[in-house]
Amino acid sequence: MTRTLRAVIFDVDGVLVDSPHEQAWREALAGFADPAGFTTAFYQAHVAGKPRLEGARATLERLGGPGAAASAALYADRKQAAIERLIAEGDFAAFPDAVRLALGLERTGMRRVLASSSKNADAMLARVDLPDGRQLLSLFDADVSGRDLPRGKPDPALFLLAADTAGAEPAQCVVVEDAPAGIAAAVAGGMAALGIARLGDAAGLSAAGADLVVTSLDDLDVAALAVGILRAHPPAGPHTA
Numbered sequence: 001m002t003r004t005l006r007a008v009i010f011d012v013d014g015v016l017v018d019s020p021h022e023q024a025w026r027e028a029l030a031g032f033a034d035p036a037g038f039t040t041a042f043y044q045a046h047v048a049g050k051p052r053l054e055g056a057r058a059t060l061e062r063l064g065g066p067g068a069a070a071s072a073a074l075y076a077d078r079k080q081a082a083i084e085r086l087i088a089e090g091d092f093a094a095f096p097d098a099v100r101l102a103l104g105l106e107r108t109g110m111r112r113v114l115a116s117s118s119k120n121a122d123a124m125l126a127r128v129d130l131p132d133g134r135q136l137l138s139l140f141d142a143d144v145s146g147r148d149l150p151r152g153k154p155d156p157a158l159f160l161l162a163a164d165t166a167g168a169e170p171a172q173c174v175v176v177e178d179a180p181a182g183i184a185a186a187v188a189g190g191m192a193a194l195g196i197a198r199l200g201d202a203a204g205l206s207a208a209g210a211d212l213v214v215t216s217l218d219d220l221d222v223a224a225l226a227v228g229i230l231r232a233h234p235p236a237g238p239h240t241a
């Protein structure tokens, strides 16, 4: 693929930050359904990347008894209270490879935009300090996270807003996502899609339409990206110099 890429749009949870959303969803499920059914695989397949109420409904439809989905709004509220407590306790960390990517992109001059479904993204990124004393949040040019839109991922609305905010056409953007719903949103928006498979879920990201899937963001060839090519570093070959 060759195209001029001007902006990189980042999902936050699972891409930049090892956030406690999954833990918050599981904790809050007590009283609605058996939390033991809320595995990491379940979270990635049915909840990750979706707006809160849709995630709550998807969970209760699958793990709750008949009519459980009627409690989705209450479950969503309890999950929000849990995530706010976990964030306030500082119970999360940034992924080092993601921090290195953001710093590398800053040097290329490509625009960097945050586009999480969560309204808590900026609160988390503002709490992560970089070695040079800046906040992780400061590495990004714009943040459209948590905007109220008619539909969440896999609808492309949030990413299209991110592209517009960056002054880029959709075809000039690459989206970095860890969830199949986010990859699908990027594809639906006409953007390049980079999947980060931290949980051994590369197949799901590829199936959703990712142009490239890596298991570490260190594998991304940033110099190539800056000239419009989305690829991983070539494997180290024999030394011929």
Ligand SMILES: [Mg+2]
Pocket: 011, 012, 013, 014, 015, 048, 049, 177, 178, 179, 182
């Ligand atoms: Mg995510």
